[in-house]
Amino acid sequence: AQSVTQPDIHITVSEGASLELRCNYSYGATPYLFWYVQSPGQGLQLLLKYFSGDTLVQGIKGFEAEFKRSQSSFNLRKPSVHWSDAAEYFCAVGAADSWGKLQFGAGTQVVVTP
Amino acid sequence: EAGVAQSPRYKIIEKRQSVAFWCNPISGHATLYWYQQILGQGPKLLIQFQNNGVVDDSQLPKDRFSAERLKGVDSTLKIQPAKLEDSAVYLCASSLFGLAGGSTDTQYFGPGTRLTVL
Numbered sequence: 001a002q003s004v005t006q007p008d009i010h011i012t013v014s015e016g017a018s019l020e021l022r023c024n025y026s027y028g029a030t031p032y033l034f035w036y037v038q039s040p041g042q043g044l045q046l047l048l049k050y051f052s053g054d055t056l057v058q059g060i061k062g063f064e065a066e067f068k069r070s071q072s073s074f075n076l077r078k079p080s081v082h083w084s085d086a087a088e089y090f091c092a093v094g095a096a097d098s099w100g101k102l103q104f105g106a107g108t109q110v111v112v113t114p
Numbered sequence: 115e116a117g118v119a120q121s122p123r124y125k126i127i128e129k130r131q132s133v134a135f136w137c138n139p140i141s142g143h144a145t146l147y148w149y150q151q152i153l154g155q156g157p158k159l160l161i162q163f164q165n166n167g168v169v170d171d172s173q174l175p176k177d178r179f180s181a182e183r184l185k186g187v188d189s190t191l192k193i194q195p196a197k198l199e200d201s202a203v204y205l206c207a208s209s210l211f212g213l214a215g216g217s218t219d220t221q222y223f224g225p226g227t228r229l230t231v232l
Contacts, residue, residue, distance in 0.1 A: 102157075107156055
């Protein structure tokens with residue numbers, strides 16, 4: 001069965017600084033990987049997803065993520081953070097043999113300071 | 115395009131009471147999911163429907179939770195009787211392709227229902 005670890009529970013970053021959120025997965029074959037963002041009182045919004053091909057994936061809101069098979073990682077990055085990026089971020093993994101069933105990490109809370 | 119709708123947004127009940135949540139997926143989406151998100155945790159899949167049939171309910175506590183998706187559109191999730199540990203946000207999601215899309219099918223989430231059990 002697949003699993004996801006987000007090592008950082010909470011990250012504080014200054015507005016304009018870069019942001020990197022870590023995600024490590026465990027799965028025997030090639031996983032399908034997702035990053036979602038959840039703002040207070042809102043549902044989850046898909047930022048980006050990786051299925052195959054180019055390991056650097058571009059998403060919405062200026063986010064990108066890089067799939068590194070050798071490190072079992074799918075880290076999310078943004079070069080310059082805006083105050084509106086304050087939210088909780090979830091990494092999720094799906095698998096071809098567990099169709100539609102996503103395993104989510106525990107999330108990373110991002111706080112943006114002026 | 116309208117998103118996934120859920121109601122109510124908030125619900126407070128006493129333990130041992132019953133509660134029901136409603137979800138209206140994006141029009142035309144074949145697959146509907148119910149997730150439970152406990153504070154400090156990521157969402158956990160409870161049940162997955164393909165049209166009006168159940169695909170996966172392996173993590174649904176069937177002694178107290180039930181769900182249905184009549185006519186393959188709206189869905190309701192019920193808890194009877196509720197326990198303190200059921201306090202959570204219940205998220206509904208839908209996806210377009212269902213079986214044809216496999217795990218690459220994108221899930222779109224509603225705003226959730228926050229349940230507090232006292």
